[in-house]
Amino acid sequence: MATIDEIVQRCQDQVGDLAFGYVRDWKKRNPQGKVMGYFPVYFPAEIAHAGGILPVAILGGGNRIKLKQADAHMYSFMCSICKSTVELGLSGRLAFLDLFVGSPICDAARHMPNLMQRNVPGLTIDLLYYPGNLRTELAIPYLHREFNRIRQLLESVAGHAIDDEVIRRSVCLYNESRRLVREIYAIRRDSPWLILASECYLLVRAGTFMPVEEHIDLLREVLAQIPDRHARPIDKIRVVYEGAFCEQPPVEFIQALEEVCYVVDDDFLLGSRLIREDVPEDGDPLLNLACSYRDRSHCSSVQHDLRRLKSDDLLAKCRSAEAQAVILSPAKFCEPGLDDQVHHLKRFDREGIPSLQMEFQERMKDFDGVRTQTETFAEAIQFYAN
């Protein structure tokens, strides 16, 4: 049996593979199988899974991709994930996709599918439009219809009907995978030395491209081994990280943070964990998914729901994780994240909870600055605590 270290390493290799080797292998093993890609934050993967389609999150090209073509087609002040996703398309790396679904979650992401449509011939593209007004009850029937439309789209890719019963079974599987991820997060909150944020990130990220059944096995394997891990607590401050709901920082960035502190909760890969409770397993599955999106989800900077303040959510996260501070770190040029950074900052100032503000970029390669900034921040907190 592979150790946690080995599993994490395998995930890291797969995540860093710009050729999507894992997915291509899956296609070879399943010659009739179809693959759909989606742009973050969230996609109801259950519907694709029920159709026998492998849902793959297209999360940009990280810090290994060179922008050879995208820069000529894209505006300089766009976030990196949009550019590198277009680069993936222009360079033919997404040729394995049978469908790509984008979501107009922000002004930058509105352009991206359109750019792909113009410049990546042969790639079938559509949009999933999430309701912009979650305060109203009308959002639910709207989203229910939208998920139905997506079902029709996926049926055309799969070449057969995707009925409710099969989706319900997929919902059960995804509930299980979300439960296991929640368990790992609970361990991190409790004993962060047992499983690091960077390890957890890679384990969750693996679920963005592998079939959910395989991911469940992987998570179970890791969870079974965590209690036996030889790790001792170190005197580090406990922080919650906020800002990576869409573009993801390089794993080295997370490692640089955790050299200095325990990251006890975060919003990395938020889409995979957006639904915070089980989706009901009986009844109309698409309606259940729609209701869960509105009423059982974490906040993100691109969901607009003034029934609750985003900073209430973050504060609750900090309190339940007994964090001493928060790191507010949106992606460079990510306007929704940058705006929320101020919203959180003011709230945390009022609550007397220290916050560190920094920006990241998926393509960054130098992490000394991140380490130094975090060290200075942590020292100040420890100094005042003592």
Added chain:
Amino acid sequence: MSEQTAAQVAVNGAQPSAMRAKAKTLVKNAFGEAWKAKEAGRKICYCFVLGPAELLRCFDMYLIYPEISSAQMAAKKTSLPYIQKAEDYGYSADTCSYVTADVGLYLSGNQHPLGHVPPPDLVINDTLCNTYYKWTEVIHDFWKCPVFSIDHPVRLKRDEKYPYDIEETYQQDKQYVVKQLLELIAECEKLTGIKFDPERFRKNLEFGNQMSALWCEIIDKTRNAPTPFDAVLDGYGYIAGMNTHKGTAEGVAYLEAVKTELDQRIVKGTGAVAEERFRLLWMSAPCYPYFRKIPEMFHQRGATFVYTPQFMQGTRGTYRSKMYDLERPLESYAESMLDYFHGRNPRQAPQWSMGWWGGKDDIRNHLDLMRRFNADGIVFHAIKSCRLNSGGFADLREHLSREGVPILMLESDIADPRFFSEAQVKNRIEAFMEGLEERKYYRARAAV
């Protein structure tokens, strides 16, 4: 020179449009009277320019337009201190500068160069851009006021066959918007104590129809050579004048006056520049802190702007071939919101799509505009802090250059003067104009 100052005389001797100056007065009054309205007990509603003004007017609400407010700060060359205040407060220089200018206003006791702006009793946003949603959240953080979003789904124009019925999707989206409008009506009734009067709404839409008809005539006048007005320098003035008076008799009167003036100019042969040598399309909003400077750099070379997609895009309700249907006002109103993205035909992107959602149609549309307005080239104004406007320009440039369209890409910002470099802009314009001159010369020679 009734409503214009000597400074407004165009640099190359042509007479600027008097109705541009009139627009300034209209906008100034719209701000100057806000506090009086508040004191008279009227509710203050912050509503973005594409918002449901015709509907809100049924509740006697006083409308303040946040983008116009920020644009005015910029045009009056006062935006920078406001923006810097917002940055000191924590906002990033990468945030939309309309938003940061607005935040700066709140941090300055709401003292706007055009008057004291009252805080909102209600904020309404829509789906033109996602920044509206974030901006609304920012306003909510400051004023804790009720917020209402009118959500109209964005669909992607697709070339292939849809596996679902697009017309059905459109009809469902329309019902979704209609229901939201009904919720908005209920919220406004509660807030103002005024009962919704369908007749009054119909009347406002009728004014809206009259304004649309006039506006469509006005913007077509630039097809005349010489064009009687400059699409940037005058056109944006007209847009501000009409957007602050949508669905009103004043709005109709204003556009009638614009039309009359332009007809007279055409008869007299008065152009936007004294000798029109080049006709250009302007893509995007202007650089408001240097609102006059950039167009004037073109004017000096005999170039003028004959069209901008913002004529349609920045003025919801005017762009349709169909008017509001007064027999089914709410539905028709909802259609005007949806059509903004689709055009009436979801298989075809509207002509004002600046590379956002039209796929290959966006290229064809730009080429059609070149022909329709007999243009010599396109100027893309990439706005540093507006990803929605500018995000598609580099790609459009790639495609249109391949079609042989002369393109100039300028970079600055809508409200932040720090992103304007006079020397750089001037050099680029000079080089572009040289290119156009050469092209003209060789074409003329080839024709001999």
